[in-house]
Amino acid sequence: MTVLLDAVNLHRDYAMAADAVHALRGLSVQIAAGDYVAIVGPSGCGKSTLLNLLGALDRPTQGAVRIRGTDVATLDDRAATAFRLTSVGFVFQRFHLLPMLSAEENVALPMAEAGVPREARRARARELLAYVGLAGRADHRPTQLSGGEQQRVAIARALANRPALILADEPTGELDARTGAEIIALFERLNADGTTIVVVTHDDTLAAAARRVVQMRDGAIVADERLRP
């Protein structure tokens, strides 16, 4: 097993008016390349905080997050941005597509930031949209797409720069059961094609589709179960 991600003794405290809130309390976790991990637990247990630290959106108060040997917690803003651009793909609960861009332009945005030439990113965006089943919707704006379609565009966007890791925060949270099932199937296909996925979810169906389920409570891992190899 090749370790892709190694989080060691992660603490994340938030300074509040009265007292500090300890969102993570010495959490450690390793994730192998090609794995599909669901992080579950009650609201406020620190799932999203962990995801933010793994994706270099936030810095731990203490501890290290090594991805392919690099401690992303120590990166400055410029390096962390470059890391997010090339090594991580984010999928959000509310899709967060840019409303003024078409589906194709949304997918192409991270590639444009990475300096991919126009024609190459256009071709890659079309290819990714076809991959998520939206070949005919490339020119549609987000407002012209259903929730499930928007989430598929967001997944295509996450894949744009061929990241090593996909981090998804409640990707089915805004979708009905049928559309959620389509997204779950898409994640399974992605993982089967070799993409490492870490997903934070309250959705039991989504969690059950993962290979490994990590359960959190009060900022710590309380259970870690492998469902399938």
Add this chain to the structure above:
Amino acid sequence: MRAALAVSSLLRNRARTALAVAGIAVATAMLLDMVMLASGMRLSFRDLLDARGFQIRLSPKGTLPFDTEATVGDASALVAAVAAVPGVAVVAPNLGAQLIAPRADGAITVAAIGVVPEVQGDFALRDGRLPQSGEVVASPAALQALSRSLGDTVTIADGWDPQLRTVREAVVRRIVGVGRFYYLGADQPVVALPLSDLQASAQGARADRISSAMVRIAPGRGVDEVAAAIGRTAPRVSVLTTAEAVSQADERLAYFRNLAFILGSVSLAVGFLLIATLMTVSVNERIGEIAVQRAIGVAASRIVQQIVVEGLLLSLLGGVIGLGLGLLTARYLDHILGAFPGLPPEIAFFVFQPRDAFTSLGLLLLAGTFAGVLPAYRAARLPIATALREEAVA
């Protein structure tokens, strides 16, 4: 792609963008008008002095040309002496006086200028010919006030007796030309007549006297050098070059410049605040969107770039519209101010120069850039995780 995103962001809320552009356009128009006003009178005054190609003015010692009714005597000798100064090409003496012109309902005051018709620089003929002895050239306002036309005669006199309701020393002159008088108000009745005719009036009181003289220098000669030579030759008169006259006028116009500077600064500040407010509101509305862009790897500098470009586009659009608006309002204001009684028609308050447009637009673009920087910097420094969480809660 950033420029396209900036345009898209502005188009997202079209009504607000249109209102902002309108506000910026008004601020730019005012700024342009004030920049034009700051230099307009100076430029038009200089053009007025240059209009007839005379570079030097002579006036009785201690006075400015056109400023007083003072005259200088022994004028023939003076003019001859000045004409003999090396570098002097033409000397055009003139004598000003207030005359009375009777008409059916009483009499009106007419400004009279005695000139040497062949070399004079006070008027340009619009119709007819230059006057000889016993003839005058009249301004359109004089013809209208006296109900006369080219070829008619007009009675002019040196005085008016209110008791007897009659004029003194009246003479009849034929109107042989209609002139455009450069240095007198467009609404002012004026007649120009040969200098010798005017000097012969007033029972000899004006004999061999002039009010001022204009000097045209020979090509290739330096104005200051010739002016200094005239000063040495004719110590009885003040010698003023066009540059000095403009400089003196400039001092008197400091009020306009200060006013223009203050109002121009206010306009610029209004434009700046307008753009800053709009960009702040726009950024606040897009906190989540900006956080998402940062999350997917868009560099902070690119976010700053996009927001600054938005501010610049607003400034540019509003600025270009504002320049057109400013020119229109300047023309309108110039028309109103130009109607001030006694003002020479050549004097303009607002004179357009391409440099003014570039200055106004440049200042506004600079203000627009700075106005966008603070909201842009704030947006770029957002704590991404916090912004995403707040967006999710919202």
